[in-house]
Structure formats: C-alpha cells, structure tokens
Amino acid sequence: MKTNKPRELFPGALEMMILRTLRLQPQHGYALCQTIKRASDDLLQIEEGSLYPALQRLLKDGLVSAQWGVSATNRRIRIYKLMPKGAKHLEREVSSFERMLEGVTRVLSPVRS
Amino acid sequence: MNWINSFRKRRAVYEDLSEEIRDHLEEKTRELIESGVSPKEAAAQAKREFGNVALTEERGREIWRWSTLEDFLSDLRYGARGLRKNPGFTFVAVLTLALGIGANSAIFSLVNAVLLHSLPFSEPDRLVSLSEHNWYPQGGFAAMRTSLQTMDLAAYLDGQEFNLTGQGDAERLYGTQVSANFFSLLGVQPEQGRIFRRGEDEPGNDFKVILSHPLWQTKFGAASNVIGQRIMLGGVSREVVGVMPSGFHFGSSKTQVWMPFNLDPRAVDTYWGGSWVPVIGRLREGVSIARAQAEVEVFQHRLLRMFPWKQPETTWRAASVIPLQQQMIGDMRSKLLLLLGAIALVLLIACANVANLILARAATRQREMAVRATLGAGRWRICRQLLTESTLLGAAGAAIGLVFAYFGVSWLKSMLRADDIPRLAEASLDVRVLVFTAAIGILTGLLFGLAPALQLSKVDLTESLKTGSKNAVATSHRLRSGLAVIQIAMAVVLVTAAGLMVKSLWQLVHVDPGFRSESVLSARVSPNQAFCDNFERCQSFYNTLIDRVRALSGVRDAALVNALPLNGRVAFIASRFEGHPEQVGDQPEPILFDSVITPDYLSVMQIPLLEGRGFVESDTARDAEPVALITASTARKYWPGVDPIGKHVGPIWEKQWRRVVGVVADVHEDSLSSTLPSWITGAIYEPFSAHAVLINRRPALEMNVVVRGTNDPTSFAGTLRQVVAELNPEVPVTETETLGGVVSKSMSAPRSVMWLFTIFAGLAVVLGAVGVYGVISYSVAQRTSEIGVRMALGAGRRDILALIFGQGARIAILGVCVGLAGALALTKLMTTLLYGVAATDPATFVTVALLLTLIALGACYLPARRAMRMNPLVALRYE
Numbered sequence: 008m009k010t011n012k013p014r015e016l017f018p019g020a021l022e023m024m025i026l027r028t029l030r031l032q033p034q035h036g037y038a039l040c041q042t043i044k045r046a047s048d049d050l051l052q053i054e055e056g057s058l059y060p061a062l063q064r065l066l067k068d069g070l071v072s073a074q075w076g077v078s079a080t081n082r083r084i085r086i087y088k089l090m091p092k093g094a095k096h097l098e099r100e101v102s103s104f105e106r107m108l109e110g111v112t113r114v115l116s117p118v119r120s
Numbered sequence: 121m122n123w124i125n126s127f128r129k130r131r132a133v134y135e136d137l138s139e140e141i142r143d144h145l146e147e148k149t150r151e152l153i154e155s156g157v158s159p160k161e162a163a164a165q166a167k168r169e170f171g172n173v174a175l176t177e178e179r180g181r182e183i184w185r186w187s188t189l190e191d192f193l194s195d196l197r198y199g200a201r202g203l204r205k206n207p208g209f210t211f212v213a214v215l216t217l218a219l220g221i222g223a224n225s226a227i228f229s230l231v232n233a234v235l236l237h238s239l240p241f242s243e244p245d246r247l248v249s250l251s252e253h254n255w256y257p258q259g260g261f262a263a264m265r266t267s268l269q270t271m272d273l274a275a276y277l278d279g280q281e282f283n284l285t286g287q288g289d290a291e292r293l294y295g296t297q298v299s300a301n302f303f304s305l306l307g308v309q310p311e312q313g314r315i316f317r318r319g320e321d322e323p324g325n326d327f328k329v330i331l332s333h334p335l336w337q338t339k340f341g342a343a344s345n346v347i348g349q350r351i352m353l354g355g356v357s358r359e360v361v362g363v364m365p366s367g368f369h370f371g372s373s374k375t376q377v378w379m380p381f382n383l384d385p386r387a388v389d390t391y392w393g394g395s396w397v398p399v400i401g402r403l404r405e406g407v408s409i410a411r412a413q414a415e416v417e418v419f420q421h422r423l424l425r426m427f428p429w430k431q432p433e434t435t436w437r438a439a440s441v442i443p444l445q446q447q448m449i450g451d452m453r454s455k456l457l458l459l460l461g462a463i464a465l466v467l468l469i470a471c472a473n474v475a476n477l478i479l480a481r482a483a484t485r486q487r488e489m490a491v492r493a494t495l496g497a498g499r500w501r502i503c504r505q506l507l508t509e510s511t512l513l514g515a516a517g518a519a520i521g522l523v524f525a526y527f528g529v530s531w532l533k534s535m536l537r538a539d540d541i542p543r544l545a546e547a548s549l550d551v552r553v554l555v556f557t558a559a560i561g562i563l564t565g566l567l568f569g570l571a572p573a574l575q576l577s578k579v580d581l582t583e584s585l586k587t588g589s590k591n592a593v594a595t596s597h598r599l600r601s602g603l604a605v606i607q608i609a610m611a612v613v614l615v616t617a618a619g620l621m622v623k624s625l626w627q628l629v630h631v632d633p634g635f636r637s638e639s640v641l642s643a644r645v646s647p648n649q650a651f652c653d654n655f656e657r658c659q660s661f662y663n664t665l666i667d668r669v670r671a672l673s674g675v676r677d678a679a680l681v682n683a684l685p686l687n688g689r690v691a692f693i694a695s696r697f698e699g700h701p702e703q704v705g706d707q708p709e710p711i712l713f714d715s716v717i718t719p720d721y722l723s724v725m726q727i728p729l730l731e732g733r734g735f736v737e738s739d740t741a742r743d744a745e746p747v748a749l750i751t752a753s754t755a756r757k758y759w760p761g762v763d764p765i766g767k768h769v770g771p772i773w774e775k776q777w778r779r780v781v782g783v784v785a786d787v788h789e790d791s792l793s794s795t796l797p798s799w800i801t802g803a804i805y806e807p808f809s810a811h812a813v814l815i816n817r818r819p820a821l822e823m824n825v826v827v828r829g830t831n832d833p834t835s836f837a838g839t840l841r842q843v844v845a846e847l848n849p850e851v852p853v854t855e856t857e858t859l860g861g862v863v864s865k866s867m868s869a870p871r872s873v874m875w876l877f878t879i880f881a882g883l884a885v886v887l888g889a890v891g892v893y894g895v896i897s898y899s900v901a902q903r904t905s906e907i908g909v910r911m912a913l914g915a916g917r918r919d920i921l922a923l924i925f926g927q928g929a930r931i932a933i934l935g936v937c938v939g940l941a942g943a944l945a946l947t948k949l950m951t952t953l954l955y956g957v958a959a960t961d962p963a964t965f966v967t968v969a970l971l972l973t974l975i976a977l978g979a980c981y982l983p984a985r986r987a988m989r990m991n992p993l994v995a996l997r998y999e
Contacts, residue, residue: 036140037147055148056171059141060179063133067183073136082147085140 019100021053021061022070026089026097029071035084036062062087070096130184137180145170174495191501192508199509209481210513213474217517217564219883220470222524225549225557227463229529231456232556233547239445240367242307243402248409249447250416251398253437259391260423261299261399262383267419270412271401274298274305275381278371279689281822282354282379283648283852287339290852292646293353295377296370297397302378303330305402306370312336313347313362321380329358330378333366353377355650371398373538373545388428389817393773400444413441432709448542451952455873458949462617462880465610467560469887471568472603472610476894478510478572479600489576499577506573507566514565518557525549525557540869575599597899604888604895605935611881611888612939612972613946618881619964620947620954621874627956628867634787634795635685635725637859639676641833642684642826643840644855647848652821655810659740661847662808662823666718668843669827672836678827679721680808682820683713685789686866687855691715691814692800697758698768698777709772710758713789713796713803716812716820721805722784724828732765732782739807746770746811748778751786753795754802769804771813778806791866793955826859833858873953885972888935889979896928897983907987908995917988924987928980932973940969 028034028042039062040055047053065071070093078084089097145166152162167173203210238244248271250256256264258275265273280295300322303315311333320328329351331340340346350357358379369375385391403412416439424431489502497505529547538544575596645665652658662680669678683691693714719735721727730752739747748769755764768777784805790797806812813819827836841853857865900907907920947959957964 037144040144054171055144055169056141056173056176059137059144059176060183063137063180063183075136082143084143085136 021057022065023097023100023104025058025061025065025087026070026093027101029087029089030094030097033086033088035076035078035086037084039087065093069093133184134181138177141170141173141177145173191504195505195508196512198505199512202509203512206481209477210516213477213513214516214520216470216473216887217514217561218520218524220467220887221514221518221521221557221560221564222528223463223880223883224460224467224560225521225525225553226528226532227456227459228556229525229547229549229553230532230541230544231460232550232552234449234452234456234541234543236552237543237546239448240308244445245443246403247306247444248401248403248412248441249398249444250401250439250441252440252442252447254420254439255396255398256423257392257396257427258381258383258394259385260426261397262385263423263426264399264416264419265299265301268401268412268415269404270407270415271403272301272305273399273401274302275397275399276302276371277381277395277397278375280379281646282377283646283850284339284351284353285355285648285850286352290850291339292644292852292854293335293376294372294374295353295379296372296375297381298371298378299383300380303364305400307402308364308368310362311365312344313360315362316378316380321383323382323384323386326380326382327356327358328361328380329353330362330364331360332364332376332378333368335376336363353379355648369543369545373542389773392427392429394816401441409441409443413439416441450542452541454949455953458953459873459876461949462614462877465614466880466883466887467564468567469607469610469884469891471564472607473887473891473894474510474513475568475571476600476603476891478569479575479596479603480894480898482572482576482596485576502577503573506576507569510569510573511562511565514561514563514568515558517564518561521561522549522554522557525553535875536872537868540872571599571603597902600895600898601931604891604931605938607888607891608932608935608972608976609939609942611884612936612968613943614877614881614884615972616939616943616964616968617947617950618874618877619968620950620957620959620961621870621877623957623961623964624954625867625870625874628792628870631788631792631956633685633792633863634785635727635859637863639829639831639833640724640826640859641829641836641840642687642824642855642857642859642862643837643853644822644824645844645851645853646822647851649821651848651850652819655819655821656742658819658821659808659810661851662718665825665843665847668847669825669836669840672839672843674829674831675836676828676830677720677724678825679724680718680823680825681721681725682716682808682814682823683789684824684826684862685787686791687824687862690789690797690800691820693771693813693815694773695769695804696772699762700758710801711799712754712769713800714812714814715789715803715805716808716814716823717805718808721826724826725787727787728785730783730785731763732780734782734784735805735807740809742810744807744809746776746778746809747781747807749782749784749805750780751803752783753786754804755780755783757802773817774813776811778804778811792863824855870953870955885975888972889975892928892931892976892979893982895931896924896980897986899927900924900983900987903987904990904995907990908992908997911990911992912996920988920990921984924984925977925980928977928984929973932976935976936969936972939972940965943968 024043024047025039028039028046034042036058040053040058043058044051044053062071062073065087066073070090071087072090073085073087076084076086145163148166148169149159149162152165153159157165170176239247241247250273256275261273261275265275276299277297280297282293282295284291284293298316298321300316300318300320303310308315310330313330315330316328319325331346336342336346346360347362349360351360352358364378381397383391401412403409420436420439424433424435492502492505493499526549529549533544533547536544645662647658647661651661666678666680669675683689691714692711694709695712696709715721717735719737719739722729722734729749732749734749735747738744750764750769758769759767764780764783767780769780770777786795786803788795789803790800796803808820808823810819825840827833827840829836837856840856844851844853907923910920910923943965944960951959
C-alpha cells in the first residue's frame with residue numbers, strides 16, 4: 008500500500024491555516040476543511056483527515072475551543088472558535104513564517120545587479 | 121483522583137472525535153450525492169479523500185494521552201496473551217533465560233558480597249591498610265601509633281592458637297592478637313560486655329579475652345554471666361571481657377578469641393624481632409590516602425634507626441596505604457570478575473537461543489504483522505510491540521532465575537571454602553542482587569528481542585499478506601545461522617577456559633609434592649606454652665607419645681614435625697650462611713623455612729635423602745652438636761658448586777652454627793604450585809631439640825604427629841586421641857587428617873574454580889548445541905519441498921545427508937574459528953589461575969576445536985536423518 012503522505016507542507020502550516028480561517032469566523036470541521044481547500048484554490052494537497060489531529064493539538068494547547076452546536080441545516084456539529092491565545096500564536100507564527108519566506112525568496116530569486 | 125477525572129474526560133474527547141469524523145464523512149457523502157455522484161461512489165470518494173479513518177482517529181487520540189505508557193500496557197497484555205497461547209515456546213524460552221539469569225545472579229551475589237559491600241564497620245571509607253607489602257615489628261607499630269598525625273593505627277596478628285582447658289575437653293582455639301584500640305578503631309560494638317580498653321595491650325594488663333559469638337554459644341551455652349569469668353587459655357588465666365556479635369569476622373573468618381598484644385619494650389627481642397604484624401589505620405578527618413602514605417614513607421626511615429640493631433635499609437618496600445577493603449579482597453577481584461565474565465557469556469548464548477526461537481516463531485507471525493501494518497501500525501510501533509514481548513520473556517526469566525539463583529548461592533557457599541574467599545558468608549540475594557537480576561532480565565529481553573524485532577517489523581505488506589515471502593525467510597535464515605555461529609564461538613571460548621583449568625588442575629594433581637602421602641595420617645598435638653616452658657618435659661611427652669603410637673598395630677612408623685607441608689603453617693628463621701658475609705650491603709638476611717623433626721620424619725614421609733646422613737636419636741640431646749639438613753635447591757642457591765656437607769648455617773641471633781650433615785630433596789611446603797612462600801628463600805631441617813628455636817626465639821612445641829600405617833590410616837585417628845589423652849588430658853588433638861586429604865585441600869581453590877568453569881562450559885555447550893539443532897532442523901523444514909525435488913531428480917540419501925551436514929559444518933567451522941580467535945584473546949586473562957599450562961596451550965585449543973565441531977555436527981544429526989528419510993512424494997506436496 009503506497010501512502011502518498013501529503014500531510015502538511017511543513018510542521019505547523021496546517022495549524023496556521025486553521026487558526027487563520029477560524030479568525031474570520033467560528034466553523035465546524037467539515038466547513039473548515041472546505042474553506043481551506045477553496046481558499047488555496049486546491050493548490051495544496053490536503054488529506055481531509057489530517058485536519059482532525061491538528062485540531063486536537065490546537066484544542067489541547069488551548070489555542071481554539073470547541074462546542075457542540077446546531078448547523079443551519081439543523082445538524083449537530085462541533086464548532087471551533089479561535090481563543091485569544093490562539094490569535095496571539097497565529098500572529099507570531101505568521102510573522103516568523105513571512106520572515107522565513109522572505110529569506111527563502113531572496114535566496115531563490117535571480118541575482119539583481 | 122485527578123487521573124481518573126482526566127481519564128473520564130479523555131474518553132469524552134475520544135467520543136467527540138469519532139463522532140465528528142463520522143459527521144464529516146456523512147456530510148461529504150451527502151454533498152457528493154447532491155452533486156450527482158452515485159451513493160456508492162460518493163461514500164468511497166468521501167473516504168478516499170479523507171484518508172485512513174482509523175489512523176486519523178488514532179493520531180487524534182494520541183495527542184491526548186500519555187501514549188507511551190498506555191501503548192506499553194496494551195502491548196504487555198497483548199504479549200502475555202500471545203505467550204500464553206504458545207506454552208511450548210514460552211516454557212523453553214523462559215527456562216533457558218532463567219538458567220542464564222539465575223547463574224548470573226548467583227555469581228553476582230558473590231561479587232556483591234566480596235567487592236561491592238562496604239565493610240561492616242563504621243565509616244569504612246576511612247579505614248586503610250598499611251600492610252599491602254610491609255609488616256612491622258610490634259615496637260615499630262607502637263612507635264607509629266603514637267607518632268603518626270594523619271591517622272590512628274591498630275595492629276592484629278592472625279593464626280595464634282591457644283588451648284582452652286577447664287571447659288570440658290581440651291580444645292584448640294584459633295585466636296587473633298590485637299592492639300587494645302583494634303575494636304574501637306574499627307568502630308564495632310560487642311554483643312556482650314565491652315571491647316578492650318586503652319592500655320590493655322601493655323604488660324600486666326593484657327590477661328583479657330573477647331570471645332566470638334559461635335564460641336560463646338557452643339562452649340559457654342550463651343550464658344550472660346560469662347563476662348568477668350576467668351578461663352584458661354594456653355595455660356594462662358584470662359578474664360572474659362566481651363563477646364563479639366556473630367557477623368564480626370576480623371582478622372580471620374576462623375577467629376574464635378581475640379586477645380591483646382603484650383607490647384613490652386623491655387622484651388627487646390620480641391618487641392623488635394618477634395612476629396611482625398600487619399597494621400591498619402583510620403584516616404583522621406579530611407586526610408587523603410596520599411598524605412597518609414607520604415607520612416608513613418617518611419616514618420619508615422625514622423623507624424629503621426629505632427631498632428636496637430642495625431636494620432638494613434631495604435627492610436621495607438615503599439610505603440603503601442590502601443583502602444582496607446582492597447587489602448581484604450586481595451586478588452579475588454580479578455578472579456570474581458573473570459567468573460562473572462564467563463557466566464555472562466553463558467547468558468549471551470542463552471539469549472541467542474531465545475532469539476532463534478523467536479525468529480522461528482516469527483515466520484508464522486508474518487501475516488499477523490502484515491495485518492497490523494495495514495491497520496496503520498508504523499514500523500517502530502510493531503518493533504515496540506515485539507520488544508515488549510521479549511522483555512516480558514526476559515522478566516519472566518529473571519523471576520524464575522531468582523529461584524535458581526537462591527539455590528545457586530547456597531550451593532556456591534557450600535562448595536567454596538570460606539578460607540579461599542573472604543566474606544563468602546555475606547553472599548545473599550539482597551536488594552542489589554534483586555535489582556541486578558531485574559536489570560539483566562530486561563536488558564536480555566531487549567538484547568535477544570532486537571534482531572527479531574527489526575527483522576520481523578520489516579514487512580513487505582503485499583507479499584506477506586499473500587504467502588509470506590521467501591525473501592524474508594532467506595534473510596531470517598542468514599540471521600539465524602549468524603546467531604548459531606556466535607553461540608558456537610562463545611561456547612568455544614568457555615570450553616577452552618574450562619579445558620585450560622582442567623589441564624591446570626591435572627598438572628597440579630600430578631605434581632610430585634616431594635613426599636608420599638599414601639597411608640599417612642597426621643594430627644596436630646599442642647601442649648600449653650606453660651607445659652613446654654620446661655623443654656625436657658615437653659620433649660619426653662612427645663617421645664613417649666611417639667613410642668606408644670609406634671607400638672600400635674598397623675603402624676609402620678611415626679614421627680613429629682612442627683609445620684606439616686601444604687597445610688598453611690609456616691615456620692621460619694632469619695638466618696646466615698657460612699662463607700656469606702654477615703650482611704651483603706642492604707640485602708635482607710635469608711629467611712629459611714625451618715622444619716623441626718624427629719629422626720624418622722624423612723622415612724615416614726619418604727622424603728629422599730640425597731647426600732650425607734639423616735638425623736639420629738643422639739642429635740636431639742641437649743648437649744649434642746647442633747646439626748641441620750638442607751634442601752637441594754637451598755644448597756645450590758647459597759653454596760653453588762660446593763659440597764654443602766660440613767658447611768654451617770644458623771639463625772642470625774645466635775653465634776652457635778648448625779653443621780649441615782645431609783641434603784634432602786625439595787618438598788612443596790607452601791602449595792603444589794610453589795615449593796615455598798615467595799618471601800622465604802630456602803629450607804632447612806633441624807632435629808627436635810632445645811636448639812631448634814624459631815623466629816619467636818622459642819623451641820617448637822606444637823607438633824604434627826605423622827603416622828605411616830600398613831593400610832587405611834584413618835583407623836588410627838581414635839586411638840591417637842586416646843593415647844594423647846592418657847598421657848595428658850589437657851593436650852588437644854586437632855586437624856586429624858590423612859596426608860592425602862591435606863594435599864587435596866590445598867587444591868580446593870583451583871578445584872572449585874575449575875568446577876565452576878566446567879559447569880559454565882557444559883551449559884554453554886548444551887545451549888550452543890540446541891541452537892545449532894534449532895537452526896538446522898528449521899532449515900530442513902523450510903527446504904522440505906526442495907529436498908523432495910532433489911530426491912525426485914535422483915539425489916540419493918547420502919547427497920541429502922551431505923547437504924544438511926554441509927550446512928551444519930559451515931556454521932560449526934565458522935563458529936569454531938571465531939571462537940578460537942576469541943579464546944586466544946580472552947584466556948590471557950586467566951594466566952594467574954593456571955599452573956603448568958600456557959593460556960594458549962595448543963593441545964587444549966585443538967581438542968576444543970575438534971570437540972565443538974563434533975558436537976555441532978552431532979546436533980545436525982537428527983534433522984539430517986529426518987531429511988534423509990523424507991518420502992519424496994510427501995515432500996513435494998509440502999506447503
């Protein structure tokens with residue numbers, strides 16, 4: 008059985024995207040998944056399942072909270088909400104990610120003279 | 121109860137997670153159906169895009185739990201279930217391990233008692249010995265005790281024997297003389313009464329005695345009123361001041377009474393020249409051993425000037441101060457570690473066997489592993505599961521091994537002599553041994569589980585799900601053969617070691633001790649010092665005794681000697697030789713073993729007279745000219761190329777020479793491997809007379825009666841005691857033994873080491889053979905269809921036999937070669953244990969190589985026969 012392991016781009020990337028998405032509005036798992044997929048224009052290969060361990064990690068660290076609620080279609084869903092601690096974490100992560108990205112880009116871009 | 125709460129909470133978290141994932145899949149499926157996908161396809165696609173559901177759930181849960189422990193517990197349950205389902209495998213594996221671990225724990229308990237336990241004295245770290253090389257005269261000790269600043273000193277002298285009379289039958293007691301501060305320096309408390317007080321080692325105050333616990337029990341009925349009682353020891357009345365507790369054995373395990381020295385500066389001869397004594401010390405607060413040693417070094421030079429005569433500069437070797445424990449352990453350290461190393465090899469062989477068993481079992485478990493892998497278990501996870509199983513086996517082996525160890529320790533204690541191993545009595549299964557056992561149980565579990573675990577977890581899923589791949593079997597076979605090779609190699613090392621010990625002991629047994637021990641009985645007869653202060657009285661007592669013994673029926677001849685060969689007693693004088701300068705520079709004077717004998721001793725012992733004459737009755741008279749016999753090697757050493765007859769030799773403290781009247785062959789006085797103790801330079805004989813004075817300036821007065829009979833000498837034992845009792849009931853008769861027994865006892869240490877090695881080697885060979893058998897018979901089973909094809913194509917039984925034996929021979933020869941190389945490197949460590957055989961003895965090596973090759977091939981016999989007798993038709997249909 009060949010498992011193509013498309014878990015995440017790098018450790019923490021998926022968590023970052025989840026936090027970012029939740030900052031816009033609280034969502035349940037499935038919606039969260041669809042939002043991320045759409046937002047990335049399907050550029051990122053994300054195995055849907057990998058979302059849940061990531062959510063558990065965020066829950067455990069107190070970056071998000073979860074509550075059972077009812078959806079618009081009247082289904083029982085579990086809604087995740089960004090916690091203040093999560094917002095702070097996201098900020099830090101994004102800025103450090105941007106710095107890294109900038110560094111990588113500079114190295115990769117053609118030499119300007 | 122926090123963990124229960126968290127456990128309950130966790131359960132809710134898990135349920136939430138599962139529900140959420142279910143919802144996710146449902147929602148997705150529904151959406152897909154709405155977009156026009158067929159319901160069946162929608163469900164499949166939802167699952168596909170989601171990924172492995174079970175694995176996702178597992179990963180999600182993992183985040184919440186302290187996963188290692190819980191995995192471990194579930195592995196443990198799973199492993200235990202697997203082992204219970206396979207009782208045959210479990211039994212063999214656990215038993216093999218239990219044997220190996222038990223033997224290791226038993227030997228370790230010796231190591232623990234001798235090397236690791238600190239001495240049972242207060243603050244043992246500060247106790248030191250000054251006498252690794254140097255003993256000191258009593259006067260020297262007294263001077264050091266008052267002068268040294270770095271430590272407090274005490275002295276003791278073992279091997280003093282005293283007659284206890286007036287308490288039932290006269291009894292010979294083993295005593296240790298000690299300085300008054302001996303007990304307080306060690307920091308030990310008496311069980312009854314008190315220890316010696318300051319000043320009780322001075323003349324007039326010294327008539328005191330302290331009893332050992334066993335003596336107090338047996339001879340005094342453990343009565344508490346024994347304190348203050350006066351007892352007769354060596355004809356002198358002494359006051360019992362204390363009883364030491366049963367665990368106290370110092371300076372010897374044999375000590376029954378402790379008595380103070382009599383440090384008398386006015387008795388110049390004994391004070392400076394009598395028996396020298398070993399000295400121990402307690403470092404004062406904050407003093408290092410190096411500083412103490414430096415002070416002793418300086419003081420030794422001062423001490424030389426204190427002698428009432430000129431003492432040579434080379435009297436002492438450089439001062440050495442070592443921990444007391446190290447002094448007591450002596451050369452046991454290397455011996456015990458060697459034993460521990462050897463038994464560890466046995467355990468390794470056992471591990472290899474169990475690893476082989478697991479590998480064999482692994483073949484049938486490949487499917488199980490594949491299923492687990494499909495269900496999402498990673499390689500490490502499977503490995504951990506397998507390691508947990510093997511650790512479980514190791515732990516079970518350790519638990520049962522403890523039972524073996526318990527019996528092993530008591531067997532070791534009964535087989536080894538307390539004289540050969542200091543602190544043997546302390547060996548037991550204490551906490552440290554338990555921890556050791558548990559640790560090696562777990563370690564061996566990991567060790568023998570590692571190779572199979574790596575092997576087995578490397579599953580190729582599709583292949584093994586289908587059939588169980590041939591490929592995996594092939595690598596597993598290589599691994600198993602490799603293990604068998606290692607087993608044979610280690611067995612070769614152990615058998616070589618045992619072979620060398622056996623050969624060494626054989627050499628010892630065949631050493632000519634210089635006398636004939638057949639039909640000779642010996643017994644120690646020891647009148648009181650006081651009785652023998654009048655030497656004529658003593659001499660006539662002995663002469664009457666010898667006459668009466670000689671008259672007994674069945675007795676051929678009887679004689680007396682002060683120090684029987686090979687029984688550990690040393691009688692000596694410091695001497696000078698005619699023609700040699702009184703003192704050659706700083707050469708210490710020759711120390712001679714001095715056997716004081718009656719004229720018939722040579723004929724009773726059948727010691728050959730090489731030249732001149734032996735002693736005659738008239739040599740023992742008080743007014744006779746003092747004469748001596750000299751041994752051949754001593755004559756060669758001191759008068760090379762000169763006829764020693766008529767030359768003179770004598771003690772340094774006398775002007776009176778002894779004329780040499782004869783030369784006799786050398787006798788092994790010290791041990792079968794050396795004629796004399798290393799510090800003794802030669803040997804002479806003197807007739808039993810008032811002239812024959814030993815190093816304590818006294819005539820010999822305790823003698824061994826040696827009786828040569830016409831047949832079994834033990835039959836005189838009772839009569840001899842009777843004869844002595846009739847002559848003088850206060851004279852105890854002890855150590856009644858045949859001379860053969862004395863010789864045999866002198867070999868007890870090498871013999872017990874040889875037995876241990878032989879047992880280890882036996883275990884190694886059995887385990888090794890089982891290993892080879894396992895590998896070959898497994899391979900025969902694997903190759904059944906191949907063998908069937910070969911037979912169908914016309915291979916004869918002989919070809920099949922050759923095929924199987926060829927495989928066995930490869931393992932055997934490779935194993936033997938590796939083993940011989942290992943043995944060559946390792947047996948060097950036992951050089952000091954060997955006598956008359958080199959550690960690289962070619963004959964032993966060749967024999968062992970042949971023997972083990974044969975055994976390994978023998979182990980192939982059964983599987984080979986099975987292969988040979990296969991019915992080709994059945995074999996072809998196999999699988």
